[in-house]
Amino acid sequence: MTISAKNFRELRLDHMRRDFGGMNALRDITLTIKRGEFIALLGPSGCGKSTALNCLAGLLPLSGGSIWLDDQRIDDLKPEERGFGMVFQNYALFPHMSLRKNIGFGLKMQKRPQNVIDARVEEALALVRLTKQADKLPGQISGGQQQRVAIARAIVVEPPLVLMDEPLSNLDAKLRLEMRAEIRRIHNMIGCSTIYVTHDQDEALSLADRIVVLRDGQMRQVGTPHELYARPAHADVAEFMGYRNLLKAEAETEQNGRLTMRLGAARLDGFAIEPGHGREVIAALRPEDLTPVNDGPIKAAVVSAEYRGRDFYGLARTEDGLDLWFRSDLSVKPGERLCLGAPAERVLVYAGAAA
């Protein structure tokens, strides 16, 4: 395979900022991305992740800060001068061109000789497994195929950096899983850097080398998928990473980071993540870690439960009116009273007041 990214060491975002009519859509984004790295920008909608991507692409000018590719400052370059590849959310395939011409467009703009274009396009078509459809128009192929064309079109010019804007959000669940693997395979094969915008934490966890969590235009946490999954730095990141139970609690005693908290009538043990918390704390725990146990400290009644094949997931309510998402190996019925508990190492404690 001769498709491979041009050489560069790192892409540096230095205090990148973008305002929209007095609003900070993006604040103080500072990040260094190494060659070959797969970065996921993860956040809820409206968090500024697409804005960040468009700023990197050059489709939106920065309001402050700078972008560097090694020693070259690139934030004042036009999109066509940056040489990055981009996969759009709606694919943005040229509807009047065959797949072959769509993929060859970037090479044609670079004024490469026709025989080089033909060879490279053929290679890219094989990479995304669309050789047979090469002469069709984009309107004649399925969404998943269009998405692969969009990827092929972006990488055939060997960009140092490929930007992907929620490329899987328009696909059905099965295709999304397949394409996820496909995207990672192609990334590994060509050795470019990829910045991948998504609001789906599963996607980010399974694809990325590092995940950047954005909220309200600010970076909340940067880390490996494992770091983010096991130790979210803030309560809001925890919520986004699947810690569905965020419970207001009162800290009682603390020893080596291990806290005992009062949660209504119950006592719960957990580990402090955010230093400098006061008495008011938030205990975050995943539904899958909160299960009915014999000596479970939290007494609650089942409100609803749904069957997920191997186990049951449900909602339970304590006498104080606290809602808890839990998991159970055994069947539970609405109204059934449970004693819920979680191992202390799975309960993360953050500074309180918010929730």
Add this chain to the structure above:
Amino acid sequence: METIPLTAPATPGRESLKRRLERAGFDTTTLLLAPALLFVLALFIYPALYGVWLSLHPMNGGGWLANYTAFFSDPYVYGTIFTTLELAVPVTLVNLALSVPIALRVRRMRHQRLLTTLLVIPVTLGTVLTAQGMLNYFGPLGWFNRVLMSLHLIHMPVRLVHNFTGVFLSQIVSGFPFCFMLVLSYVTGIDPSLENAAAMLGARAAQRFRHIILPLLAAGLAITFCLAFVQAFSVFPSAVLVGAPSGPTRVIAIAAFHAAYEEYDYSMGSAIAVIMGVIQIIVVALVMWLSSLFYRGPAGGGKG
């Protein structure tokens, strides 16, 4: 040979006819078309056919085609075809050429509605008012010439009315907003992410226009050309008011008017009108054929 129906019709006749009509796509809703059909029949089809019939019955006899042979044997009369084409084709092309870049710019503007309103005003004025204004503004003693003279750019007033230029300018003024509105709607129909995608692939603005915008706009431009051309080809008021109706701007509509209402030869007038229609159809067919060589599908970027 006898065929056995799988399900025998319960009551043959009215019932089955209704069923059959429904299957072919005619039901009671189809009746809603009736007023429109009547309207088209009474105000368009009948007069057109009547005109053709009239043109084939010459006032002075001499066979069915006497009017047509008379038209094509007199250079003063058949010359009007070329006079009109020489006016209508450049006017249409200039209007299109002006509309495209302006529409591309306006698409990205915030006060789009204000600007489009301003541009549409000339349409509402009507040809006569526009002509009146032009006579004052562009006339030998009008502002335009006086400003140029006082700046010593010219020594003699430039002749801009009562000639070809006058009609040309008038047609631009009244035709441009029409062209512009149509082109704007076609331009805004092109997904902006397509241009962004082209830019990301290294295409500069001119290349994006040539490879993305223009091919996607081709079908729309062809339709706009046809509508604008038909309008310009039937020019009459401005050719009389700001033109030279006896000479350089003696367009085909004037010839038809002359025959019908000054020589009272309705038959000849109809013949000229029919010829006019045929020429318009030929040009429109030609343009539509040309545009069929281009992409005609939706101008979106894909699903989503």
